[in-house]
Amino acid sequence: MTRIVIIGGVAGGASAAARARRMDEHAEIIMLERGEFVSFANCGLPYHIGGEIESRNALLLQTPDSFKQRFNVDVRVFSEVVAIDRFDKTVTVKPMNGESYTLTYDKLLLSPGAAPVKPPISGIDNPHVFTLRNIADMDAILAVMATQKPRHATVVGGGFIGLEMAEALKHRGLNVALVELSAQVMAPVDPEMANMLHQKLVSHGIELHLNTGLEAVTPIEQHAVEAEAMDQYDVAEPAQHALKLTLSRGQLQTDVVILAIGVRPETLLVSAAGIALGERGGIKVNSSMQTSDPDIYAVGDAVETADFVTGDAALVPLAGPANRQGRIAADNMLGGDKHYQGTQGTAICKLFDMAIASTGHNEKSLKRLGINYEKVYVHAASHASYYPGAHPVTLKLLFAPVSGKILGAQAAGIDGIDKRIDVLAVAQRAGLSVRELQDLELTYAPPFGSARDVINQAGMVATNVLDGVDPVCQVEDVLAMTDEQLLLDVRNPPELTKIGAFPNAINIPLDQLRQRLDELPKDKEILVTCMVGLRGHVASRMLQQHGFTVKNLTGGYKTYQMSTAQY
Numbered sequence: 001m002t003r004i005v006i007i008g009g010v011a012g013g014a015s016a017a018a019r020a021r022r023m024d025e026h027a028e029i030i031m032l033e034r035g036e037f038v039s040f041a042n043c044g045l046p047y048h049i050g051g052e053i054e055s056r057n058a059l060l061l062q063t064p065d066s067f068k069q070r071f072n073v074d075v076r077v078f079s080e081v082v083a084i085d086r087f088d089k090t091v092t093v094k095p096m097n098g099e100s101y102t103l104t105y106d107k108l109l110l111s112p113g114a115a116p117v118k119p120p121i122s123g124i125d126n127p128h129v130f131t132l133r134n135i136a137d138m139d140a141i142l143a144v145m146a147t148q149k150p151r152h153a154t155v156v157g158g159g160f161i162g163l164e165m166a167e168a169l170k171h172r173g174l175n176v177a178l179v180e181l182s183a184q185v186m187a188p189v190d191p192e193m194a195n196m197l198h199q200k201l202v203s204h205g206i207e208l209h210l211n212t213g214l215e216a217v218t219p220i221e222q223h224a225v226e227a228e229a230m231d232q233y234d235v236a237e238p239a240q241h242a243l244k245l246t247l248s249r250g251q252l253q254t255d256v257v258i259l260a261i262g263v264r265p266e267t268l269l270v271s272a273a274g275i276a277l278g279e280r281g282g283i284k285v286n287s288s289m290q291t292s293d294p295d296i297y298a299v300g301d302a303v304e305t306a307d308f309v310t311g312d313a314a315l316v317p318l319a320g321p322a323n324r325q326g327r328i329a330a331d332n333m334l335g336g337d338k339h340y341q342g343t344q345g346t347a348i349c350k351l352f353d354m355a356i357a358s359t360g361h362n363e364k365s366l367k368r369l370g371i372n373y374e375k376v377y378v379h380a381a382s383h384a385s386y387y388p389g390a391h392p393v394t395l396k397l398l399f400a401p402v403s404g405k406i407l408g409a410q411a412a413g414i415d416g417i418d419k420r421i422d423v424l425a426v427a428q429r430a431g432l433s434v435r436e437l438q439d440l441e442l443t444y445a446p447p448f449g450s451a452r453d454v455i456n457q458a459g460m461v462a463t464n465v466l467d468g469v470d471p472v473c474q475v476e477d478v479l480a481m482t483d484e485q486l487l488l489d490v491r492n493p494p495e496l497t498k499i500g501a502f503p504n505a506i507n508i509p510l511d512q513l514r515q516r517l518d519e520l521p522k523d524k525e526i527l528v529t530c531m532v533g534l535r536g537h538v539a540s541r542m543l544q545q546h547g548f549t550v551k552n553l554t555g556g557y558k559t560y561q562m563s564t565a566q567y
Contacts, residue, residue, distance in 0.1 A: 001027065002024065002027045002333075003027070003030070004027055004028070004029045004106065004107045004333055004334075005031075005032065005091060005103060005105040006031040007081045007111060007269075008034075008110065008112050008113055009033045009038035009111065010038075010042060010111070010300070010322075011319045011323050011326065012323070013031060013038075014038060014039040014061070015322070015323045016299060016327065016329050017029055017067065017071065017073045017330075018073075019326065020330040021073060023330060023331060023336075029071075029073045030074045030076065030103065031067070031075045032079045032103075034079060034080035035077065035134060035135075037135050038062060038063070038067065039062035040060050040061055041059045041061060042133065042134060045134075045138045046161065046165050046168045047164070048138060048142075049132075049169075050167060050169070050172065051172065059135065064076075064077055076093070076095075078095060079093050079095050079096075080095075080096075081094075081269060082269070083273070084108070084269060084270075084273035084296075085273075086273055086274060086293050086296065089104055089108075089295065090103060090104050090105070091103050105295075107296075107297065107333040107334075108295060108296045108297070109296075109298070109299065109329055110270060111299050111322075111326070112267070113266055113300055113301045113302060114263035114264055114266060114301035115266050116262075117263060121215055121216055121217070122218075123216055124259075126217050126219060129257040129259060130256070130257065130258050130259065131260075132165060132258060132260065133263070145256075148255070150255035151175060151255060152253070153174045153254060153258065154177045154179060154245060154254040154257050154258070155178045155258045155260055156179045156257060157179075157180065157181075157260035158184070158186060158260075159186065159187060159260060160186075160347070160349050161260040162180075162260035163185060164349070164351075165258050166201065166206055167350075167351055170204060170205070176206045177208075177209060177254065178206055178209065179209045179213075179214055179245075179252070180212065181212065182211070183210055185198065185201070186356060188362060189358050189410045190364060190396065192396075192475070192563040193562070195562050196354070196356065196394065197412075198565070199567070201351070209249070210567060212247050214245060217243055217244075218243065219244075242254070243255065243257065245257070263301065265301060265315065267282065267302060270291075270302070275291050275296060280313050282303050282304035282313075283302050284303075284304055285304065287306070287339040288328070288329075288332045288338070289303070289329040289340060290332065298329075299322060299325035299326045300317075300325065300326070301315075303325070305342065306342040308341070308342035308360070308429065309361050310361075310369065311342070312369075316343045321343050324340065341429075344429065345359065345360065346360075347359075348418055348421065354413060354417075355413065355418065356410070356412040356417065357410070357411050357417050357418060358411075358421065359409055359421050359424055359425040359428060360398070360409060360425075361407050361408040362398070362410065366408070371407070373398050373400065373401065373407055374398070374400075374466075375399075376397050376458065376555070377394070377396050378393075378394075378395045378532075379395075379531075379533070380392070380457055380532075381393065382416035382449075383416065383446060383447055383449050384447075384451075386446065389415075391415045391416075392413055392414075393415075393417065393420065394411065394562070395420060395458055396411070397434065397461075397462055399433070401466075404433035404462065404463070405433055406424065406434060420455055423440070423442070424437075424455065434458070434462035434463060434466070435459065436459070437460075437462070438459035438460050440455055440459070442455060461533070461554070465554075470540055470541065471540075471551045471552070472554040474553070475559055475563040476563075477551070478553060478560065479564075484524055485524055486506060486520070486525070486526050486527065487505040487526075487529065488527065488529070489501065489508075489530070490507075490528060490529070490536060490539045491510075491530050493507060499531070499557065500557065502529065502557070506520075508520075510530070513543075514542060517543075522548055525549045525551065526548055526549065526550045527551050528551070528553065529553040529556050532557075532559075533552060533553065533559075535556075536552040536556055
């Protein structure tokens with residue numbers, strides 16, 4: 001009988017335990033968890049804080065008793081593994097209350113997860129500074145909300161948890177500030193896409209501090225709270241437990257701080273056991289989820305897996321990959337031959353009434369890796385525009401210039417964002433090129449989509465670029481125009497007045513262009529633009545066939561607005 005010992009639960013460890021039992025009714029499976037909860041929905045924590053998920057119990061997916069009853073898994077909570085002896089194939093377990101003991105294994109699965117980053121700055125251990133990674137963290141935040149009644153909260157970090165917590169705290173009626181060290185929130189997307197999030201944050205009254213770091217946390221004595229703090233809270237008295245935050249750009253007074261700077265793999269136990277780490281600091285595994293020790297496997301946020309696009313080692317702390325890795329590891333520990341197929345990093349985030357999602361690489365990473373790429377933007381409706389309730393969808397597609405291989409995609413908007421990125425994630429994994437996106441047969445009825453879906457449109461635009469039918473330029477080209485270029489805006493004059501105009505652009509409406517060709521020079525390259533790129537494409541084709549050298553601004557003025565907005 002095989003004894004499988006699993007260190008850590010949640011997505012990776014718990015899924016491995018359940019799969020192992022389904023594959024082998026007779027295996028002995030022991031799961032060790034240093035905390036109280038072995039299987040919980042950590043992605044749901046901000047939504048319980050914000051009130052969208054009312055019941056705390058809804059986040060508790062399995063308990064030790066339910067695991068025992070359904071899967072016959074011996075779950076031991078409050079049991080921390082303090083050492084691994086690979087040569088004797090044992091682990092040393094230290095229960096919270098009790099004597100340490102040694103446990104043998106035939107196969108060992110590591111699912112230690114990742115810990116929140118807590119920078120070494122003055123005052124960071126103040127009791128009103130929190131992280132959010134587990135149920136205990138959530139309970140601590142809710143306890144302070146209930147007992148201290150804070151009026152202002154500051155979220156440090158603009159990733160998934162940071163954005164979700166900013167919204168959650170706003171829902172609870174707090175004044176909220178978000179502090180982000182870089183020039184944008186949501187690192188998986190590019191700056192122009194993140195600007196849509198910046199706009200949403202500001203429009204909901206969240207004080208946004210970009211390019212700003214947290215340098216110190218100092219408690220403010222009640223009698224010494226400055227008068228401007230009362231103005232900030234707009235109340236007669238400041239909160240009882242106020243903090244002063246020293247930022248790289250100024251100061252901020254607040255009551256509660258949520259650190260959402262990021263996570264790092266928990267690898268101390270692993271490295272002490274002599275198990276190899278990878279180039280990015282995570283546990284090194286092969287496609288079978290096997291570590292450098294053939295009897296030890298690892299899954300989840302602590303492991304490095306192959307990037308789907310490049311094959312390079314990547315750390316991607318997402319629940320979906322962790323679940324799949326747990327399943328693969330369980331099969332292989334029991335003699336299977338399953339292989340993990342790489343991580344795309346497909347993810348989505350809700351911020352108030354909008355969503356932003358991505359898959360594959362972004363433009364920033366492609367530049368950093370030196371990978372040649374082309375990009376197009378499509379701005380279309382989430383479903384047939386004549387049916388009530390349609391909302392704009394902004395889609396950015398990145399692809400290889402010759403082969404059309406899909407390198408990455410990003411989308412943002414109110415409705416239909418998840419399904420567009422899901423389709424592109426499947427297309428990327430299936431090895432489809434952007435050319436084949438044109439021919440995808442997607443569901444259509446006016447309440448749900450369009451006869452030519454956003455995905456189809458993106459494929460058509462990208463194919464036109466690959467075929468040279470519609471050469472494109474980018475916002476950066478418009479911002480760096482030379483004397484040998486001319487910018488032509490083919491929108492109607494009222495649009496320029498109402499929405500905005502490009503500096504130094506010539507305006508000839510599309511419907512007048514054919515009659516006014518003599519106003520354009522043939523010795524200059526003409527950069528054509530409209531609102532979203534469609535009329536620009538029509539104008540570009542017309543001008544090319546009349547002997548002009550032309551490029552169409554992909555995504556038009558809307559992309560220009562996104563790219564040049566300042567927050």
